[in-house]
Amino acid sequence: MSMVDDGTERGNDAVDEPGWEVDPDDESGAAVVAAVGRQIKIWREAAGLRAGELGALLGYGEDLIYKVEGGSRIPRPEFMDAVDVAVGAEGKLAAMKPDIAEVRYPKKIRELAKLEAAAVELSAYGNHNIHGLLQTEEYARALFGMRRPAFSHDDVERLVAARMARQSIFGRSPAPELSFVQEEVTLRRHLGGRMVWRRQLEHLLEVSELRHVEIQVMPTSRDEHAGMGGEMQVLKFKDGSAVGRSEGDFGSRPVSDPKHLRIVELRCGIIRAQALNPRESRAFIEQVLGET
DSSP states (O other): OOOOTTSBOTTSSOBOOSEEEOOTTOHHHHHHHHHHHHHHHHHHHHTTOOHHHHHHHHTBOHHHHHHHHTTSEEEOHHHHHHHHHHHTOTTTTGGGHHHHHTTSSOHHHHHHHHHHHHEEEEEEEESSSOOGGGOOHHHHHHHHHTOSSOOOHHHHHHHHHHHHHHGGGGGOSSOOEEEEEEEHHHHHOOTTOHHHHHHHHHHHHHHHTSTTEEEEEEOTTOSOOTTTTOOEEEEEETTSOEEEEETTSGGGOOBOOHHHHHHHHHHHHHHHHHSOOHHHHHHHHHHHHHTO
16 A cells, blocks of 8 residues: 555645555455446546546545546545535435445454454453554554554554444443453553553553453463463354454464364463452552553
């Protein structure tokens, strides 16, 4: 993916950033974006507008309009609203926003989000950084921004938006039971700088107040630890089925086979028993925050 540093085309005032580049490996997503692009082109031509003229109306460059119409750029919701008005589609193009929303994020993240959206119970252990569902936007942006090889600005913003969208799980009704165990070191790393880190700790305390959420801390001082193999997660669903993943086991792939799943569930259960209980954990987080 690529975009100019300040999000504008050189040489004029047209903005070169109505969306994200399409992942060439995401065939289903690419098909949806291509279909939307064809509809935009049909409406533009029916309105008697050239690509450059439409771009001028919207504040985008001509090349950008061609990218969207050609299916190589995923348009943002605000772009769809604007182009709908510009070509007189009377809501028909804007009505395609839900279709685009389904494919705007990377395929692997979409698949994970679907599993989380269907789960009635989630148990997770994190040992490198705060779990994605618990991250603030600033913390997530700092994490993606420090990856090497470096992500482009476009990639970072797309990944941050996807991570924040997954957090809708906290507002679901009926609410799923969510349990997180965080390694102590994840609370003490000043990732993103002191202010980002402090806000992240404050956010953990806020989330821990939700009745369906439990956050536990695994102290570094523990001399027995069932999670030394790495992070893990188990998702359980209404029909009684489940999916688990354990870093370093089973190729780090999600597993649903009962024999493999039992191993992940067993480890998650032992980790929760070895960690501080939720009340002790809250006090621990408050202590760490107070030490700053």
